[in-house]
Amino acid sequence: MFSTGQHWMLYSTAPLAGLSFLFQALKLKKPATATLGLIIIFLGLYLTGRGFLGGLFFLNPLFEGPFFVPFCLAILSFSLTYKESPAALPVIGGTLAALLFACFYAKGIIPPTPNKLTIWAVLFFLTENSAHACFISGGLGALVWSENKPDSDIFHRFLIWGFVLYSMSQIIGAWWAYIGWGNTFSWGPRHMSSAFLWLIYAAYIHLRFVQGWSMKRQAAWAIVSALILIITVYGHHLHEMTFTRVGG
Secondary structure (H helix, E strand, O other): OOOOOOHHHHHHHHHHHHHHHHHHHOOOHHHHHHHHHHHHHHHHHHHHHHOOOOOOOOOHHHHOHHHHHHHHHHHHHHHHHHOOOOOHHHHHHHHHHHHHHHHHOOOOEOOOOHHHOOHHHHHHHHHHHHHHHHHHHHHHHHHHHHHHOOOOOOOHHHHHHHHHHHHHHHHHHHHHHHHHHOOOOOOOHHHHHHHHHHHHHHHHHHHOOOOOOOHHHHHHHHHHHHHHHHHHHHHHHHHHOOOOOEOO
């Protein structure tokens, strides 16, 4: 089976990310871009292999947060490095940190229940975790802006795209919850934290239109919001490590 012994693909990406970070710090664009390309290839293969961990291929394991978020961050890092953006170095650093967590995280999959074997579950995790990667990149980009004060707000685009994707995930998630559990929202920690994060970034977008709300405050909001997101999301991941898993 393709998934058997495939974890070396994941483990190899962390040292590659370390090399890419070093190359980028030394302003060696081509080696940094090449190593990021290898990370994307290896992670893409690894994620595909995860689809077979349950014995039959299905899409849900490809988009599990601890493994899919680093893949998204690697793609964003590749784009930033290629464009020679000042945000490339911290986003590569974020990719490295996410990959180290993925190497530590449980490799098996939580046995899916029937209400999770739907395209709506796939679309939810695809959009939600893509948004998480954008929000994390936005926070890291805001750190660059705070230090260097470039002319353009390099973090704002990440937050806008993250908010669009996250809003889509909330709509898709509500529909998925309705057809799977009979309600669109519950007062559990998973739904409450998702709603809380959406409100944080909705507030960011609206505060930009408040007179006197400076770029410095916007950058600070982006940084703090990213920290809250990381604590919240990765806290859930650590809790889910206690769940029964198969494969891996």
